Amino acid sequence: MTYQPASVTLPFVDISRFRGPAEERTRFIDELRRILYDHGFFYLTGHGVPQPLIDDVLAAARRFFALPVEEKLKVEMINSPHFRGYNRPGWELTRGEKDWREQIDIATEAERLPEDPEKPWNRLTGPNQWPEALPDFKPLILRYQAEVTRVGLEVLKAVSVALGQDEEAFADIYTPLPTQLLKLIRYPGRDVAESSQGVGAHKDGGFVTVLLQDKVGGLRVRTEEGEWIEAPPVPGTFVINTGEVLELATQGYVRADVHDVVTPPAGSERFSVAFFLGARVDSVVPVIELPEEIKDKRRGVTVDALNPIFQDVGRNVLKSRLRSHPDVARRHHADLLTAEERAASGPGSAY
Numbered sequence: 001m002t003y004q005p006a007s008v009t010l011p012f013v014d015i016s017r018f019r020g021p022a023e024e025r026t027r028f029i030d031e032l033r034r035i036l037y038d039h040g041f042f043y044l045t046g047h048g049v050p051q052p053l054i055d056d057v058l059a060a061a062r063r064f065f066a067l068p069v070e071e072k073l074k075v076e077m078i079n080s081p082h083f084r085g086y087n088r089p090g091w092e093l094t095r096g097e098k099d100w101r102e103q104i105d106i107a108t109e110a111e112r113l114p115e116d117p118e119k120p121w122n123r124l125t126g127p128n129q130w131p132e133a134l135p136d137f138k139p140l141i142l143r144y145q146a147e148v149t150r151v152g153l154e155v156l157k158a159v160s161v162a163l164g165q166d167e168e169a170f171a172d173i174y175t176p177l178p179t180q181l182l183k184l185i186r187y188p189g190r191d192v193a194e195s196s197q198g199v200g201a202h203k204d205g206g207f208v209t210v211l212l213q214d215k216v217g218g219l220r221v222r223t224e225e226g227e228w229i230e231a232p233p234v235p236g237t238f239v240i241n242t243g244e245v246l247e248l249a250t251q252g253y254v255r256a257d258v259h260d261v262v263t264p265p266a267g268s269e270r271f272s273v274a275f276f277l278g279a280r281v282d283s284v285v286p287v288i289e290l291p292e293e294i295k296d297k298r299r300g301v302t303v304d305a306l307n308p309i310f311q312d313v314g315r316n317v318l319k320s321r322l323r324s325h326p327d328v329a330r331r332h333h334a335d336l337l338t339a340e341e342r343a344a345s346g347p348g349s350a351y
C-alpha cells in the first residue's frame with residue numbers, strides 16, 4: 001500500500017507499470033491519459049531513484065543553505081550571465097513580486113557558447129557555480145541531476161504514449177541534451193519572510209517538473225475550477241507537474257497548472273529540490289496530432305499578457321529568466337531589455 005495521508009487529493013502514478021506486462025501497460029496508459037487531462041499534477045512512485053541519494057541531496061541542500069552568507073554570495077547568480085548560482089531570499093520575482101526563498105540554480109554543466117545575435121538564448125549555456133566550501137556537492141548534485149533527467153524522460157515517454165504518440169515523439173526537441181535546470185530551495189519561516197509568498201502563482205515552462213519535497217508542506221495547486229488544493233510531501237515520491245511545452249504541444253489537452261508555495265509557519269523552514277526538464281533551447285515546440293477520441297477535449301492555450309508563451313523554446317526560457325532575475329538581466333543582458341527595464345529598480349538595483 002502506498003502511504004497516503006488523508007489530505008492528499010492528487011493521484012498517484014506508478015511509472016514502473018509503463019515497463020510492465022502489456023495488459024498492465026495498457027491500463028496504466030489509459031489511467032495516465034485521464035490524469036493528464038484532469039490534473040497535470042501527480043505523485044510519482046516506482047521511479048527507481050535510490051532513497052539514500054534522495055536523502056543525501058536534501059542533506060546537501062541543508063548544508064549549503066547553512067553556510068555563512070559570504071560563502072553563499074561567492075556563488076551569487078549576479079556573477080553568471082547564464083543565470084546559475086545563488087539568490088538571497090526576496091531576490092527572485094514572480095509576476096513582479098518578491099519570492100521569499102533562497103535558492104541555488106544549477107543547469108546543464110557546459111562550456112560557454114559564442115555570442116550569436118540571432119540566438120540570444122545561447123547566453124543561457126555555460127558553466128555552473130559550485131560552492132568551494134562543499135567539495136562533495138558538485139559530484140552529488142550532478143549524479144542526482146542525471147537521475148531526475150532519467151525519471152523526467154521516462155515520464156515524458158509515458159505521456160507521449162498516453163497522447164497516442166510514439167514513445168520518442170519529443171525526442172527531436174530534447175536530444176542530444178534537454179534543458180536540465182535543478183533548483184535547491186529553502187523557504188524561511190513566516191517570522192523571517194516579509195510575506196506569505198514563498199513562490200508566487202506560476203506555471204512551469206518545460207516538459208515536466210520532478211519535485212522533491214522535504215517534510216514541510218506549502219505547495220498548492222490551482223484546479224481548473226480555480227480551487228487551491230494542497231500537495232503535501234509524501235515520503236518516497238516525487239511530485240510531477242506538466243509544463244507549458246506540453247500545454248502548447250497538445251493545445252491545452254494537457255494543462256500546465258498554476259501553483260505556488262506558501263511560506264512555512266514562524267520558526268520552521270522548508271526545503272525542496274525542483275528539477276525542470278525542458279526542450280533544447282534551440283528547438284521549436286511542435287503541435288502534435290492527438291487521437292480522434294481526445295481531440296475535442298483540447299482547451300486551447302491560456303493567453304496571459306503578463307506571461308506570453310512562445311513556440312520557440314529559447315525565446316521562452318530567456319524571457320522567463322530575464323523577468324525573474326532583473327539584477328542579472330541588467331548586469332549581463334542590458335542589450336536585450338527595454339529602456340524601462342534597464343532603468344527599473346528592485347532586487348539587485350544596488351548593483
Ligand SMILES: O=C(O)CCC(=O)C(=O)O
Nearest residue numbers: 185199204219261272274
Ligand atoms: O518548492 C516547491 O515545492 C515548488 C517550487 C516551484 O514551483 C518552482 O520553483 O517552480
Ligand SMILES: [Fe+2]
Nearest residue numbers: 202203204259
Ligand atoms: Fe513551479
